[in-house]
Amino acid sequence: MQIFATFELTSFVEIAISDLKVKGITDIYAVPLELRKEEARIMDTIHRADGISLMDKGMILAFMFSTIGASKGFVWKGGPIVWGLAGAGLGFVLGVLINWILYLKTKKKRRREARKGAKGEIILIVTCRDSEADRVEDILWDHMALGMARTR
Numbered sequence: 001m002q003i004f005a006t007f008e009l010t011s012f013v014e015i016a017i018s019d020l021k022v023k024g025i026t027d028i029y030a031v032p033l034e035l036r037k038e039e040a041r042i043m044d045t046i047h048r049a050d051g052i053s054l055m056d057k058g059m060i061l062a063f064m065f066s067t068i069g070a071s072k073g074f075v076w077k078g079g080p081i082v083w084g085l086a087g088a089g090l091g092f093v094l095g096v097l098i099n100w101i102l103y104l105k106t107k108k109k110r111r112r113e114a115r116k117g118a119k120g121e122i123i124l125i126v127t128c129r130d131s132e133a134d135r136v137e138d139i140l141w142d143h144m145a146l147g148m149a150r151t152r
Contacts, residue, residue, distance in 0.1 A: 001133050001152055002125060005145040009120045016143035020126060025136060027127040033120050052103065058095030065091030121146070 007013045009032065017028055069087025073080030124145075128136050133150060140148060 001130050001150060002127050003133060003136050003140070003148065003150055005124045005126070005140045005148045007122045007124060007143075007145055009122055010144070012143045013122050013124065016124070016140055016145075019139050019143070020136065023132075023135065023139070025126060025128050025132060029125040029127075031123045031125070033123065035120050054096050054099045054103065055092075056095075057099050058092040061091035061095035062088040063091070065094075 007016070013030065017030070020028055065087035066084045067087070069090075070080040070084030073083030076083055124140070126136050126140075137148060137150075
């Protein structure tokens, strides 16, 4: 029987391995997972989104500025359509610029925080007899396993 368990990269993994070896289980394989190295993309697609949007404030400001431009366009030379479109364009560009500046300001901070608190994970594969499986699972759960699965 094989038992797969995932752990955060802490000393609990080493303690769990030591406990398993004390109990006589020596067929243990640990695989550390690598952390993401590339930066997330800014432009989202229909299949993948990271939660960062540059256009939300732009659309809101485009709506607000076009409404104001159209209402003032009845008085100003050029008419409401021209001033409504001008207001929409100006509002959209202004909103995207605001979001872009906020993104650049927080990008460095997020990257610093991610590296500071970044801990990898480890997959632990333990091969044991069926009679030892419950004991192995108890040891792994006691040492803060994130998840576990059994296979035969």
